[in-house]
Amino acid sequence: MDSETLLARITDYASRPNPYPLYAELREAGPVVRQADGSHLVGGYHDIAALLHDPRMSTDPRIRGQVTHKPPFLRLDDPEHHRLRTLTMRPFGPPHSPGRVDAMRGEIDRITEELLKPFEAGRQIDLVDDFAYPLPVTVICRLLGVPREDEPLFRAWSDVLVAAADLKPEDDDSAGTHEAGDQARIELGGYLVNLAERRRGTPGDDLLSAFVNEPDPALRLTQEELAETAVLLLIAGHETTVNLITNGVLTLLRRPEHLDHLRRDPGLLPRTVEELLRYEPPVHMRERIPLTDITVAGTTLARGTSVILALAAGNRDPRRFDDPDRFDPTRPDNEHLGFGSGIHLCFGAPLARLEAQTALGALLPVLGTASLVQDPPPYRQNAMLRGPRHLPIQL
Template sequence: MDSETLLARITDYASRPDPYPLYTELREAGPVVPQPDGSCLVGTYHEIAALLHDPRMSADPRTRGALTHKPPFLRLDDPEHHRLRTLAMRPFGPPHSPARVDGMRGEVDRITKELLEPFEAARQIDIVDDFAYPLPVAVICRLLGVPREDEPLFRAWSDALVTAADVRTDADTTETDKAGDRARVEMGGYLVGLAEQRRGKPSGDMLSAFVNEPDPELRLTPEELAETAVLLFIAGHETTVNLIANGVLTLLRRPEHLDQLRREPDLLPRAIEELLRYEPPVHMRERVPHADIDVAGTTLAKGTSVILVLASGNRDPQRFADPDRFDPTRPDNQHFGFGSGIHLCYGAPVARLEAQAALGALLPHLGTARLVQDPPPYRQNAMLRGPRHLLIQW
């Protein structure tokens, strides 16, 4: 049956420019679609939402023996997830504090303006390398306290970690996993070393706050600090790169909406929510049931790898009217762009701020821009889907 090859076809690089017909096929095949490797795909909105909020679903890869080391809190279950997430976010302030996020606006705008300066004289730029990547990296490095001259160190580490975290159907992933482990250890070691330099010398950044926490009950162990700092860096920029690049690509393909946003810039926050639904930066997440779970008459057996295809849920006609149409004024837009449930992206307010600053600053420049290549070359990653390069000319 064709449905049995869906995961292989979705993760095939040839599908990266447009996986959405496959997601339609997935939804039509049923709420739960078993695959030959024993995993199950779930692509319908309401079933995904229920499973993301079900405490019987585990985010911890050790549940099925996929890891031996303790993962970062993003991939832990409560209560340990809640403890580490709470400790990690203490220096950042309340996870959704408007005051904290608004306090970053000036720095984000300054970095955005700095990155845009060379655009005035350039005839061609790469939106990814020249803008969408350096902006969120600069912001998360400022938050963590990474020296500006060390920012280039992180690209190779980040690429290796993201590649290892992808949903894969390869028979042998040993080398990819080893490269990811090396990157995790090297990056964690660097960040812990940087934090240790600030012990007893608070400097106002997050690494400094972690090592200078006065309450012994609220301190992270060195291992927890390493995993948390790596997670904050990766999560602090990877999704935002895709959100900005996908946003520019979507608007250049739809000049009527680009013109609409240039005329009505107050629509930009709603347009970004629609981008998070229509072209989300994260396409799927893996979960493992702690117990047998019934989903629309099908049993997800304990220990099964369940791949929740969030981007498919975002296009489910049972939840969204005319879901394949980009509508920057769409109401009631409860998408999965930042996930849902206890693992809802804690950095979502910052990502929204960065996307608003980036697209808002780019809008005046895009009226005379054209895509050099459409579709553009995409990143290999099927889970974190976005252009690898996005060349535009004026």
């Protein structure tokens, strides 16, 4: 049956520019669709939301024997996940209160202005390489307290990690690229642990200082946890923000009427970013693993099987959103799945929102007279973290 090949067709690189017809096919095929490899796909908004909140659904790949080492807390279950997530979030300040992210506003503005300086009329730029990629890497460097002179080193490690994440299975040098990615992760983790240790007892106003100078030893991260968490901040915080900014610019350049409206009323920026998170989310799918047999809409998800939650399909579910394939920044009811939901709701969401609003706001004067050089642009290989690899724009 065609429905059994949906995951293979969605992840096929040929579908990267527009996977949404396949997501519609997924929703029509049923709440839960078994795939030829034994996994299950879920594409309805309400079913995805329920499973994201179900404590019987795990994120830990060790359950299936996929890895033996302890993964970062993004792939852990409670209570381990809760402990590490809480410790990591403490330096950001209490929820719903001004904290370290709000304090970064001025710095993000300055980084954005610096990146925009070379954007002269008549020039062709690559929005990814020239802007959307360096912005979040630089922000995370400043947040962690990486010295300015070491930022190029940090970006080099990030380049290798992104290349490994975007690897195609048939690539000739797949083993070498994965090995380089593993080595970059080790070197980056070691660098950050050493940098944190230098701040022990003499803290600065940065996350590494806060991690290593936690006054309560019971709440302090171990060196291994600190390394994994800091690397996670780079990868998860960086890749999603690049996609959010780039997908946002692509969407607005394809819809000049919305771009013009936004230029006339920049107050719409926050709602525009929320609609982008629904309409063109940076994360398309997430895997969950049942800890026990779970029945969803008459289908049994067996313990230990792979369950792929297609967040991007849920974001365009007509049973949840009116006219879901229409981009509408004034949409009144927009409880999207762009940052997930449940206990694994993206804890970097406030920073990603701030970066995207700042970036798009600063780009508005430039985009008003800009045009796409290539549409669709070349996309990244990664189907779960979907976004253009390059976005050439003529200013």
